[in-house]
Amino acid sequence: MTSPSELRKDPISGRWVIIATERSKRPDEFRSERWPPRRKPGAALFCPFCPGNEAKTPPEIYAVPGVGASPGGAGWRVRVVPNKFPALTRGETPIRNCRGLFESLDGIGVHEVIIESPDHDKDLPDLPPDHVRDILSACQSRFRSIEAEPQYAYIQLFKNKGPEAGASLSHPHSQIVATPIIPKRVKEEIFASERHFRRTGKCLFCRTLVEEIEAGERIVRANGHFAAVAPFASRFPFEMRIFPRRHSPYFSAAAPEEIAALGEILQAVLSTLKSILDDPPFNIILHQGPHRARAREISPDIDRIAHWYIEIIPVLTRIAGFEWGTGFYINPVVPEDAARFLRG
Amino acid sequence: MTSPSELRKDPISGRWVIIATERSKRPDEFRSERWPPRRKPGAALFCPFCPGNEAKTPPEIYAVPGVGASPGGAGWRVRVVPNKFPALTRGETPIRNCRGLFESLDGIGVHEVIIESPDHDKDLPDLPPDHVRDILSACQSRFRSIEAEPQYAYIQLFKNKGPEAGASLSHPHSQIVATPIIPKRVKEEIFASERHFRRTGKCLFCRTLVEEIEAGERIVRANGHFAAVAPFASRFPFEMRIFPRRHSPYFSAAAPEEIAALGEILQAVLSTLKSILDDPPFNIILHQGPHRARAREISPDIDRIAHWYIEIIPVLTRIAGFEWGTGFYINPVVPEDAARFLRG
Numbered sequence: 075m076t077s078p079s080e081l082r083k084d085p086i087s088g089r090w091v092i093i094a095t096e097r098s099k100r101p102d103e104f105r106s107e108r109w110p111p112r113r114k115p116g117a118a119l120f121c122p123f124c125p126g127n128e129a130k131t132p133p134e135i136y137a138v139p140g141v142g143a144s145p146g147g148a149g150w151r152v153r154v155v156p157n158k159f160p161a162l163t164r165g166e167t168p169i170r171n172c173r174g175l176f177e178s179l180d181g182i183g184v185h186e187v188i189i190e191s192p193d194h195d196k197d198l199p200d201l202p203p204d205h206v207r208d209i210l211s212a213c214q215s216r217f218r219s220i221e222a223e224p225q226y227a228y229i230q231l232f233k234n235k236g237p238e239a240g241a242s243l244s245h246p247h248s249q250i251v252a253t254p255i256i257p258k259r260v261k262e263e264i265f266a267s268e269r270h271f272r273r274t275g276k277c278l279f280c281r282t283l284v285e286e287i288e289a290g291e292r293i294v295r296a297n298g299h300f301a302a303v304a305p306f307a308s309r310f311p312f313e314m315r316i317f318p319r320r321h322s323p324y325f326s327a328a329a330p331e332e333i334a335a336l337g338e339i340l341q342a343v344l345s346t347l348k349s350i351l352d353d354p355p356f357n358i359i360l361h362q363g364p365h366r367a368r369a370r371e372i373s374p375d376i377d378r379i380a381h382w383y384i385e386i387i388p389v390l391t392r393i394a395g396f397e398w399g400t401g402f403y404i405n406p407v408v409p410e411d412a413a414r415f416l417r418g
Numbered sequence: 419m420t421s422p423s424e425l426r427k428d429p430i431s432g433r434w435v436i437i438a439t440e441r442s443k444r445p446d447e448f449r450s451e452r453w454p455p456r457r458k459p460g461a462a463l464f465c466p467f468c469p470g471n472e473a474k475t476p477p478e479i480y481a482v483p484g485v486g487a488s489p490g491g492a493g494w495r496v497r498v499v500p501n502k503f504p505a506l507t508r509g510e511t512p513i514r515n516c517r518g519l520f521e522s523l524d525g526i527g528v529h530e531v532i533i534e535s536p537d538h539d540k541d542l543p544d545l546p547p548d549h550v551r552d553i554l555s556a557c558q559s560r561f562r563s564i565e566a567e568p569q570y571a572y573i574q575l576f577k578n579k580g581p582e583a584g585a586s587l588s589h590p591h592s593q594i595v596a597t598p599i600i601p602k603r604v605k606e607e608i609f610a611s612e613r614h615f616r617r618t619g620k621c622l623f624c625r626t627l628v629e630e631i632e633a634g635e636r637i638v639r640a641n642g643h644f645a646a647v648a649p650f651a652s653r654f655p656f657e658m659r660i661f662p663r664r665h666s667p668y669f670s671a672a673a674p675e676e677i678a679a680l681g682e683i684l685q686a687v688l689s690t691l692k693s694i695l696d697d698p699p700f701n702i703i704l705h706q707g708p709h710r711a712r713a714r715e716i717s718p719d720i721d722r723i724a725h726w727y728i729e730i731i732p733v734l735t736r737i738a739g740f741e742w743g744t745g746f747y748i749n750p751v752v753p754e755d756a757a758r759f760l761r762g
Contacts, residue, residue, distance in 0.1 A: 077507050079525030081599070089602060092505050092525055161436050161740070161748050163421050174629045175622075176650045181423030181436055232739025240738025249740070255425070257744035258433060278519075285518045306520045359743040387742060394584025395576025396505070396593070398731060399703035400601035404505050 084307035085270075085282055086263050091307045092404045098411040101350040104311060104390040122158075123245035125150075125192045132156040135186060136215060138208045151205060152212045153189040160185035161251060167225040168254050184220055184229075184252035188212060189245065197235065197246045199345035206337035209248075214333065216250055217326040224367035226252035228260055231325070236355025239389045248358070256364040256371060263361065264372050267379040279381030283317045292409050294416040295342055299335035302343050304413040309403035310391060312351065312412045314343060316384040323363035323380035340384070346416055347388060355389040428651035429614075429626055430607050435651045436748045442755040445694040448655060448734040466502075467589035469494075469536045476500040479530060480559060482552045495549060496556045497533040504529035505595060511569040512598050528564055528573075528596035532556060533589065541579065541590045543689035550681035553592075558677065560594055561670040568711035570596035572604055575669070580699025583733045592702070600708040600715060607705065608716050611723040623725030627661045636753050638760040639686055643679035646687050648757040653747035654735060656695065656756045658687060660728040667707035667724035684728070690760055691732060699733040 078096035083089070122130040125148055134146045136154040143149030162183025171178045190209050191201055198206060213231055220229050233248040234241040267278035274281070286292055286303045294302040294314060302316045316339055318332060328336070347354060363369060363380030373379055397403055422440035427433070466474040469492055478490045480498040487493030506527025515522045534553050535545055542550060557575055564573050577592040578585040611622035618625070630636055630647045638646040638658060646660045660683055662676060672680065691698060707713060707724030717723055741747055 077509060077512075077525040079505060079507070081512075081523040081525055083521040085519040085521075090599060094505070095525070160422070161438070162423060165421060168421075168425075173633075175429040175626055176629065176633075177427040177429075179425040181421040181425055181439070228744070230740060230743050232743055234736075234738040238736065240736035240741075251740055251744075253744065253746065255434060257746055259743065259745035262745075282519055285520065289517075289520075357739040357742055359739045361743060385742070392578075392582065392584035393737060394578040395701040395703045396574060396595055397584075398701055398729070399574050399576055399603065399705060400572070400595075400597065401603035401606075402597065402601055 082307035084305060086266060086278060087259070088262060088266055089307065089309065090402055091309050092402060093307075093408055094404070094406045095408055098408045099311065099406045101312070101415050104354070104388075105352045121194055121243065121245050123153075123187075123189045123243060123247060124194050128153075131187075132158055136212060136219075138212055140192075150189075151191065152208050154212060154216055155187050155189065157185040157187050157249065162253065165225075179254060182225065182254045184226060184250065186216060186250045188216070188248040188250065190247055194245045197344075197348075199341050199348055201341075203334075203337055203341065206341055207334055210333045210337055211330075213248065213250070214326050214328065217324075220250070220252050221324075221326060221365065224365055225254060226365060227256045227368040228253050228364045229362070230257075231360040233358040235357075236389065239355035239357050241355075256368060260361070260364060261372060264363065264376070264380055267381070268373045268375070271375060271379045277321055277379055277381050279317060279383060280321050283319065292413045294346075294413050295339055297335050297339055299332045300339045302339055302416075304409040304416060306409060308405055308407075308409045308412065310387050310389075311405060311407035312347065312388045312390070312416060313409075314386040314416070316340070316343070316386070318382065321378075321381055323377055323382060325360055325362050325382045328382075336384075343386065343416065346418055347386070350415055350418075351388060351390070357385075357387045357389065359385045359387070361385060426651035428649060430610060430622060431603070432606060432610055433651065433653065434746055435653050436746060437651075437752055438748070438750045439752055442752045443655065443750045445656070445759050448695055448698070448732075465538055465587065465589050467497075467531075467533045467587060467591060468538050472497075475531075476502055480556060480563075482556055484536075494533075495535065496552050498556060498560055499531050499533065501529040501531050501593065506597065509569075523598060526569065526598045528570055528594065530560060530594045532560070532592040532594065534591055538589045541688075541692075543685050543692055545685075547678075547681055547685065550685055551678055554677045554681055555674075557592065557594070558670050558672065561668075564594070564596050565668075565670060565709065568709055569598060570709060571600045571712040572597050572708045573706070574601075575704040577702040579701075580733065583699035583701050585699075600712060604705070604708060605716060608707065608720070608724055611725070612717045612719070615719060615723045621665055621723055621725050623661060623727060624665050627663065636757045638690075638757050639683055641679050641683055643676045644683045646683055646760075648753040648760060650753060652749055652751075652753045652756065654731050654733075654749060655751035656691065656732045656734070656760060657753075658730040658760070660684070660687070660730070662726065665722075665725055667721055667726060669704055669706050669726045672726075680728075687730065687760065690762055691730070694759055694762075695732060695734070701729075701731045701733065703729045703731070705729060 137150040138152040165182040168180040270278035362382035369376035481494040482496040484495040509526040512524040614622035706726035713720035
């Protein structure tokens with residue numbers, strides 16, 4: 075008897091996953107687990123991110139103005155504000171406190187919200203391409219500004235869509251969090267790339283992309299600057315990584331034509347997800363190198379071993395005891411099948 | 419202005435968490451996010467774990483008989499069967515396949531289900547203490563049997579309660595999964611203990627327990643053999659770890675009086691969770707050392723540095739983009755406050 079599953083190891087994170095190979099679930103088998111809308115029938119709809127409610131957020135940090143815009147007021151296309159309930163707040167490099175084994179730091183950092191458009195009901199696939207470029211450029215602009223302050227060791231851009239994916243507001247938005255230490259997951263990836271570099275002289279992310287393109291069967295979509303892949307050891311059904319073809323540690327260094335190409339591929343793959351999985355909840359996560367001033371904590375070769383990329387995780391399955399205890403994930407969809415569905 | 423949050427590092431896993439210190443959420447603020455029951459009104463109720471349906475599961479592996487029991491049939495108090503839809507299946511040590519960066523193994527392992535009692539509606543806090551001892555002893559018996567086969571590098575016992583926690587059936591049950599490799603999370607904990615041992619000659623888990631008892635403020639409950647703690651760097655609200663006071667790498671080596679004391683403390687803390695959080699979904703996870711025959715992959719001192727313990731995670735918050743990208747967690751309840759609520 076052959077095993078109904080296969081263990082696969084992700085070369086970037088070092089994570090093992092269990093892939094159910096006997097029979098992949100189809101996209102339409104994931105349509106049932108949606109939460110009911112949170113808003114009670116008859117409850118008033120108030121959205122602090124909608125136009126006209128600008129005074130309900132902390133003061134605007136950055137905006138892409140539309141026609142007839144007034145600064146801090148109406149007329150914006152994209153708007154960036156501090157998170158009203160921040161996980162971390164701005165300050166100087168925090169001091170480590172140790173009491174025996176217990177180590178802590180003040181919660182210093184940055185927490186901002188990118189309100190992606192004035193339209194409450196239009197998400198990334200529904201917006202004009204030039205609007206998506208404006209969103210990505212606004213994020214880049216915020217990254218460049220935060221990078222000027224080296225006490226923020228790592229900048230994380232992410233988007234939570236749907237309550238199951240952790241979104242507390244439905245108006246399309248993304249978030250930026252900058253942390254005073256280099257996160258564990260970031261270290262793991264960069265250390266893996268460092269080991270690969272010592273052995274081969276090459277960037278692990280570049281090499282992964284080369285091998286995925288050679289294999290072909292997990293490529294979802296590609297354009298001149300990016301390739302979207304259903305990773306060999308995907309933890310989750312229909313998970314994707316979008317790799318820039320040009321080696322670069324930092325998102326802020328992407329050229330305008332790369333931003334346009336990223337917008338194109340993002341819109342295309344999100345539009346497919348929306349149609350084959352019936353508008354699923356998802357998370358989008360940007361991975362990149364730590365702040366250059368802090369990179370030596372990890373490697374002197376950070377510019378050669380870190381490589382930014384984007385991860386998209388549809389929220390279709392549950393994290394349960396096995397995953398918490400082991401760090402293994404069980405994926406009921408073979409990544410090659412996922413890629414086939416995602417190619418449409 | 420002081421920061422409204424604190425970063426804390428867990429000495430065992432090395433994970434950083436962000437604790438919202440400004441205002442801890444109270445237990446009753448977590449009562450709203452429950453999923454609706456899955457069963458449609460009027461749908462027939464069929465449970466493969468209920469008495470009378472023994473033939474609907476794969477053949478029984480082990481049972482604790484009740485009065486007038488018939489082997490493989492009715493009258494059992496606790497019943498262990500293979501998982502009908504196993505993540506991994508039994509076999510010989512699998513061979514690693516490598517194609518460039520992509521590494522895989524056949525899905526060899528063990529996947530069993532412990533049906534905790536014949537009663538569909540009684541969970542651990544509702545059962546008589548001697549029944550809970552029988553469940554734990556049945557698990558120990560299965561561990562001893564699986565330990566006889568060294569191709570299974572790690573044995574994981576876990577319980578998922580509620581659909582939000584990943585349970586697909588509501589009849590109270592736990593699961594055992596044995597994996598052919600030592601999972602990443604297990605390695606991380608043992609490596610942390612190894613580093614501590616090299617520095618101090620002591621077990622990190624024993625030391626953590628000593629420091630938690632000295633600090634006192636995060637102790638939830640204790641008896642002669644165990645202490646339940648809201649960990650200093652809890653990722654989740656009302657998360658707990660139950661440490662055995664006696665140093666031992668393996669759950670299977672717990673003495674009968676330790677099993678009785680574990681049952682007592684488990685029933686007590688689960689009963690409190692049930693009452694203060696209105697019967698929340700949760701995961702219970704057993705952590706222990708890898709198989710002795712495989713331990714040298716990690717350390718020659720495995721008997722001195724591995725220490726089994728139990729983790730309880732109520733499922734009250736969402737994992738979102740920030741957590742996926744960084745491995746950080748944001749916890750809206752200060753562990754010292756959680757411990758106060760959990761002490762009742």
